[in-house]
Amino acid sequence: MIQTLIIDDEPLAASIVAEYLKEFPQFELLEICQDGLQGIKAIQKYKPDLIFLDVQMPKITGFEMLELLDEAPSVIFTTAFDEYALKAFDSKAIDYLLKPFSKDRFNQAIERFLNQSSVEDQSNINHLAEKSNRLVVRVKNEIKIISIKDVTYFEAEDDYIAIHTKNGKFLKKMTMKSLEEALDPSKFARVHRSYLVNLNEVTQIEPYERENFLVKLRNGEQVPVSKSGYSRLRQVLGL
Known part of the structure; x- marks a missing residue:
């Protein structure tokens, strides 16, 4: 089974991803997290193969969440903001789904993930500090x-x-x-x-x-x- 997480503060958007994912029985949805801090805990607990990740969330952004991980799983971004697409692909994201996305577009992202020769180790993802105003670090x-x-x-x-x-x-x-x-x-x-x-x-x-x-x-x-x-x-x- 391919273990997955959904990390999104919008319940409706998260439920749509969960519904679309049911069409792929080889995927197991472990948990839906409502912010990046919950996402970090879930990733450390389950070590999933793939996460569906929103960008703009309370507390910390999706990119900031990834910065705090020693080893990042494969990522499909799901967001309403198109300005982060370049940064997402720079971070080796599998795909970038712009809300609201169709089931066909979701299926394309899943196929892109499945067509990889293997689930890549993305522990070298280097998410840059936000130019605007802050850095996020983990202290204990x-x-x-x-x-x-x-x-x-x-x-x-x-x-x-x-x-x-x-x-x-x-x-x-x-x-x-x-x-x-x-x-x-x-x-x-x-x-x-x-x-x-x-x-x-x-x-x-x-x-x-x-x-x-x-x-x-x-x-x-x-x-x-x-x-x-x-x-x-x-x-x-x-x-």
Whole structure:
């Protein structure tokens, strides 16, 4: 049996997916979750092969929910908003169903899933930070939402990014490259291969060992700046 979950805060939309899914006896619907936090718990409990996932939900979005998973199942997005389609396919989604979708369109998505040679391991899905205003991290058994404006700087730590904020340090599993692409370049600058700084927190740039520099931040901390990072920093700050 192919185990599935529906994660959608709209009862009618969830019931339609459940009804359409009955036409495929090889699928077992384990649970219908009404928000992303319930979805995380259900995924950790059942480890399903496929989830039907809404994007805009209370508490955290569908994309933010996926960010918090160590291993993500295959995903078919079900949403009323077409502007997330590109991001969905960038995250290797099986399909993107735009509400209201027909039974035929639903069947196409199922066939697309079934026609894969195998259920892909999508544990490497890299969902980017929302450019607008926040990051979502897991702290033990709790979900914490961090406002981007509260971030002082980001630091690469092995497979994780250390998020240094005014309220402490948090870890998130993602790459520096993907983080840099997700952030607003007018607000954050890659000053070193291992550091991204909030430009609003920069108070001073000073020389340090040959062609390297140091950035001083409002909180008194110092961050190393490479030669290329210095050129980038000067360009962004208009120096």
